[in-house]
Amino acid sequence: GESVGLHLPTLSVQEGDNSIINCAYSNSASDYFIWYKQESGKGPQFIIDIRSNMDKRQGQRVTVLLNKTVKHLSLQIAATQPGDSAVYFCAEKYNFNKFYFGSGTKLNVKP
Amino acid sequence: DTAVSQTPKYLVTQMGNDKSIKCEQNLGHDTMYWYKQDSKKFLKIMFSYNNKELIINETVPNRFSPKSPDKAHLNLHINSLELGDSAVYFCASSYNGANQETQYFGPGTRLLVL
Numbered sequence: 001g002e003s004v005g006l007h008l009p010t011l012s013v014q015e016g017d018n019s020i021i022n023c024a025y026s027n028s029a030s031d032y033f034i035w036y037k038q039e040s041g042k043g044p045q046f047i048i049d050i051r052s053n054m055d056k057r058q059g060q061r062v063t064v065l066l067n068k069t070v071k072h073l074s075l076q077i078a079a080t081q082p083g084d085s086a087v088y089f090c091a092e093k094y095n096f097n098k099f100y101f102g103s104g105t106k107l108n109v110k111p
Numbered sequence: 112d113t114a115v116s117q118t119p120k121y122l123v124t125q126m127g128n129d130k131s132i133k134c135e136q137n138l139g140h141d142t143m144y145w146y147k148q149d150s151k152k153f154l155k156i157m158f159s160y161n162n163k164e165l166i167i168n169e170t171v172p173n174r175f176s177p178k179s180p181d182k183a184h185l186n187l188h189i190n191s192l193e194l195g196d197s198a199v200y201f202c203a204s205s206y207n208g209a210n211q212e213t214q215y216f217g218p219g220t221r222l223l224v225l
Contacts, residue, residue, distance in 0.1 A: 032212060043115075043201050043216035044154070051210075087152055093212060098167055101154040 012108040019077040021105045023090035026071060030092040034099070035064060035075045038087045047075070047088075077107075085109045114138050115217035117202050123223045124192055132187045132220045134202030142166075143185035144203040144214060145177060154201070160185050161207050192224045 036044035159167035202217040
């Protein structure tokens, strides 16, 4: 069933600020996590992933943090830009290529 | 050279009709998926095929019948469409191997049942 949830459905930030999007997951057996970005009218786009044997992973302007103790995942976006405005989903995998998605957080970047 | 493509992009039809959505991927992946996204943006997996074999069926009504003619294609046929079937349907694909599970999504098919 659905086991992934997000704390904040909508997040508004000023351009240039850092954004933090949070996600809670409920299955301690999940071993792989992905953050997706979905722009209006498009399909989800891969941003960054992390495996359960790691607690931090960095990409270009994005960082994912994993806290397995409290089953929490976060996505940090540095120097948020208007092009970052979208809905962000976390997804967890705990069974053969079966991903469960959170309900999404809408990020609004104000110029 | 779209990686995962779906047709049609929009589909408007009457209740009770039968319709199909097609999906193709040119990434060489061996696993394909169908997801349904409702009006609240919630994404839920429906089916998954690996090398043309069904491996995931998430208690979807049997009015929905996926078909995979080859590992690059996964089509979705829906019989006797109902109002509640209105949603955006996404196809995705991935490799089937450890450390290769990242799924890549198509642009979606917006289905509206009247």
